Every structure is written in structure tokens, then in C-alpha cells.
Amino acid sequence: MKDVRTTGQRKRVFIRTYGCQMNVYDSDRMADVLRPLGYSLAENPEQADLVVLNTCHIRERASEKVYSELGRLRDLKVERRRDGADLTIAVAGCVAQAEGQEIIQRQPAVDIVVGPQAYHRLPELLARAARQSDDRRADGRRLPGAGVLDTEFPAESKFDHLPAPSAADVRAGSAFLSIQEGCDKFCTFCVVPYTRGAEYSRPATAVLQEARGLVAAGAVELTLLGQNVNAYHGEGADGSTWTLARLIRALAEIDGLVRIRYTTSHPRDMDDDLIAVHGDVPQLMPYLHLPVQSGSDRILEAMNRGHGRDHYRRLVDRLRGVRPDLALSSDFIVGFPGESDADFDDTMRLVDEVGFASAYTFKYSRRPGTPGAALGDQLAEDIKTARLAALQSLLGRQQRDFNASKVGTIVPVLFAEAGRKPGQVLGKSPWLQSVYVEGDADMIGRLVNVRLLAAYALSLAGEVATGEAPPRFEVAA
Ligand code: 5AD
Ligand code: SF4
Numbered sequence: 001m002k003d004v005r006t007t008g009q010r011k012r013v014f015i016r017t018y019g020c021q022m023n024v025y026d027s028d029r030m031a032d033v034l035r036p037l038g039y040s041l042a043e044n045p046e047q048a049d050l051v052v053l054n055t056c057h058i059r060e061r062a063s064e065k066v067y068s069e070l071g072r073l074r075d076l077k078v079e080r081r082r083d084g085a086d087l088t089i090a091v092a093g094c095v096a097q098a099e100g101q102e103i104i105q106r107q108p109a110v111d112i113v114v115g116p117q118a119y120h121r122l123p124e125l126l127a128r129a130a131r132q133s134d135d136r137r138a139d140g141r142r143l144p145g146a147g148v149l150d151t152e153f154p155a156e157s158k159f160d161h162l163p164a165p166s167a168a169d170v171r172a173g174s175a176f177l178s179i180q181e182g183c184d185k186f187c188t189f190c191v192v193p194y195t196r197g198a199e200y201s202r203p204a205t206a207v208l209q210e211a212r213g214l215v216a217a218g219a220v221e222l223t224l225l226g227q228n229v230n231a232y233h234g235e236g237a238d239g240s241t242w243t244l245a246r247l248i249r250a251l252a253e254i255d256g257l258v259r260i261r262y263t264t265s266h267p268r269d270m271d272d273d274l275i276a277v278h279g280d281v282p283q284l285m286p287y288l289h290l291p292v293q294s295g296s297d298r299i300l301e302a303m304n305r306g307h308g309r310d311h312y313r314r315l316v317d318r319l320r321g322v323r324p325d326l327a328l329s330s331d332f333i334v335g336f337p338g339e340s341d342a343d344f345d346d347t348m349r350l351v352d353e354v355g356f357a358s359a360y361t362f363k364y365s366r367r368p369g370t371p372g373a374a375l376g377d378q379l380a381e382d383i384k385t386a387r388l389a390a391l392q393s394l395l396g397r398q399q400r401d402f403n404a405s406k407v408g409t410i411v412p413v414l415f416a417e418a419g420r421k422p423g424q425v426l427g428k429s430p431w432l433q434s435v436y437v438e439g440d441a442d443m444i445g446r447l448v449n450v451r452l453l454a455a456y457a458l459s460l461a462g463e464v465a466t467g468e469a470p471p472r473f474e475v476a477a
Helices: 021-037 060-082 093-099 101-106 119-138 204-216 244-251 272-280 297-302 309-322 341-354 381-405
Strands: 011-017 039-041 050-055 088-092 112-114 148-150 174-178 221-225 233-235 241-243 259-263 287-289 327-334 358-363 410-418 424-428 434-438 447-455 459-464
Touching: 011 021, 021 039, 021 050, 021 119, 021 174, 021 221, 050 060, 050 093, 060 088, 060 093, 088 093, 088 119, 093 101, 101 112, 112 119, 119 148, 174 204, 204 221, 204 233, 204 244, 221 244, 241 244, 244 259, 244 272, 272 309, 297 341, 309 341, 327 341, 327 381, 341 381, 358 381, 381 447, 410 434, 434 447
Parallel strands: 011 039, 011 050, 050 088, 088 112, 112 148, 174 221, 221 259, 287 327, 327 358, 434 459
Antiparallel strands: 233 241, 410 424, 410 447, 424 434, 447 459
């Protein structure tokens, strides 16, 4: 549990995070904003005075899950009020941004709806909600929330107003660092440009300062986050524009920072220097999440991805040219409107040709307001299901083969948590594989060399290795 510095009344907040790593980062920032108000973290809604649902809108079912969770929270609120207490309910994240007022209409027990750009205003929203809730209760209406809404894209950046991350934001030696938000690419299936707004890059000086703070607080690994992280173009100290490549080179100068990762990137923004950085900077891990979505030129065009399959192939070749042990991961969507058998075969062929170490696969889902939703030729569910199964089976085989290819080698593992079985600890290899060894809890948060002994579909087993450090990887003392 996080430290509490109480300047106000002692209260508890439960934050449930849905979706991507950006949301995990944002949930931490919300906890940071709330801490000075006297909020510590609760482990479940039952223990909490305030519940925040940090939502994701990427796929349909995600928002339905939010509404059913809100129904349960409403019941909890009714119970509390019967006992003369209360529960404040806040909806944050991309569903909050996309649906705004509708959330309050559909579930009147909700007190606050706050979009991803307005988290720094949470204290003010809570105060307003408390006032309005009292007024409405005095009014005698049935179980109202306060219905306070903030889904603006304020002129001031939330990053300038959020507290700096602290030791509480470093988990077992690893921390996220958000450097870029929003997206101007407008892929025709995607809601992100509407929910997260236009692309914004944080100034490089702010990023470097936060990075140094996180390393001083115990981070040996940083994952740079952004919806379109390699489109990064932040202002440098000298007023010039820094690319992601330049930022990574500067981060690599920080003493004690041993692992750097970034996610999620777009094939169109892999510039020459960024490719070169993969060869030049040993701290940059040899694993890249580079979503391609489809292997068909026709579908890539309909998705407005702005590149074809050959561009992707060439990028992969160049990246492997400078970093031969680079492993790739990707997102795939099957069943985009108009996707024919031949288009899907192109995707299967691309997967076969590239070889992925891991992947996320999705059936296309219609997101209201996106151009894709208005297209004709939406595919039947059973076609999507069959294609997804075929793709997953191929990718699953590739992942098992990739894991098996590492057996017998020694790699540094950053240990993150206790394993499921007593006496086991679980960590991540440079390629983000889960690795189990017999070991002590004091290994958590440390990089330890491990000899890999056996590979499974989703993980590897190993033993702590003595002796030589593996080439190319620096291991912290
Ligand atoms: N349907 C299915 N998958 C989607 N994604 C984004 N929008 C949709 C959608 N409408 C997937 C993409 C993206 C990942 C985060 O989610 O593959 O890269
Ligand atoms: Fe969505 Fe495309 Fe932007 Fe990625 S690049 S966030 S898929 S619009």
C-alpha cells in the first residue's frame, strides 16, 4: 500500500483500472493528487469512501463492464446512505471522455465524470461534488450522485499540475513514465483521437526530471508511454524539438537506469535515428511492440494506417539489422469491414514472414463516431471468430517457439513479484517473457542473471545463474 501523508481528513480511495498502461499510469497520478487530501488506497470498494473507475473505451464490452460495475456501486451507495454514510463514485478515463453526461443520465448515482486531461482538477471536482450532493439530498431526490462533469481539454497541461511521481510509483524496480498523449492519426477503427484528443508531447526537460526522480526512488527500468509514443516531439532545454530517439539517448545517460522500453509505437513514426538507437543503446530492451493491425495493403489503406505491408517488413528487417536479437510484438484486428479471405491470408502470411514473440489479437468492433462504424460490409461474427482462432493459433505457436529458443541461455531477469507456488519468484526477461525461479522475496525489484531451463506457452522456468554475465545486457550490481 502507498504512503499516506495526511493533511486533511483520513479517507480511502479505491481505483479500478481498465485497459492500457497509460491508464495504469494515470491511476497512479490520481492517487498522487488525492494523497494530500488525506486519501490512502483501499483494496476494494467496500473499504472506500471514494471509488474511481478509470475506464477504457477501445472495445465495446469495456464500457458495458463499466456500467455493470456502476450498478454494483450504486447498490453499495444505497446501503451506505441507509447507514447515514456515503460513497462518492467517479468515472474517469476514455469512457468518461466519450460518453460524458450520458453516464450520469444512465447511472444517476455517479458523482463525478472526469476526462483524462482533467485529473489535476480532481480535488476541485470532489469539493464541488460534495456541495452538490448535500444540496440534492436536501432536495429529497432519490439516490442522486452529484453529477459533476469535467471532460474539457484544458489549455493548461495536467502534467504541469500533477504532483511528481514518488517511490510509491515504482513497482519492484520498474515504473511507467508518460511522455506523450493523444493521437492525430485517425485510424478508422479507433476512438483514441476522440477520447484522448490531439497529440501532445511533454517537454524533454520535464521527462528527464521525472525519470531521474523515478531512478532515485528505486527504478532500474522505465517504460515510456504514449498512445503514439514514437511520434514524440517534445521541446528540449535549448528550445529545439527532441525526437524519441534523442530522448532515449539522454535517458541512457542516467546512472542506475538499466532498462528502457517504450510503447505503443506506430510503424509510420519509426524514423532512421530511432532505428539506430535500437543498435546503439544497450539499455533499450530488445523488444518492440509495433502494431501492424493487418497484413493486407487494401485493409491497411481502409484503416488509414498510412503504410503498406512492405513498409512494415522493411522496418523489421532494418531493426533486426541493428539489433539481431530484437523480438517483435504487435496488435492485430481481424474482421475489419470488407476484409476478404484473401486479405486475411495476407495477414497470416505477414505473421509467418515476420515471426512475433507475442501479440494482442482483436475482433473488429464498431466504435460509434469512428469512420469504420459507418462502413458497409461489416463482417458476420462467425467469420471474425474463425479468423481470430486461426491467427491466435499461429501466433501462439510462434510465441512457444520464441520462448523455446531461449532455453539454455543466461539472461538478466527483473524480479517483480512472488510466484504462485511458495518459494518461487516471477520476473521479466529482456523480451518481456515471464520467468519463474526458486528464490527469495529479497530478489523482488532486482536484476538477477537466470539460466533458462524450460519453456512453456506463456512463460519460462529457470534457475539463478552464477558466473558470467550475458553479453549485451548490463546487470545492476
Ligand atoms: N476494434 C477492435 N480492436 C480495436 N483496437 C482499437 N480499436 C479497435 C476496434 N474498434 C485495437 C487495436 C489497437 C489496440 C490497442 O486495440 O489493435 O492497436
Ligand atoms: Fe488509434 Fe491509430 Fe492513433 Fe493508434 S495510431 S491511437 S490505433 S488512431
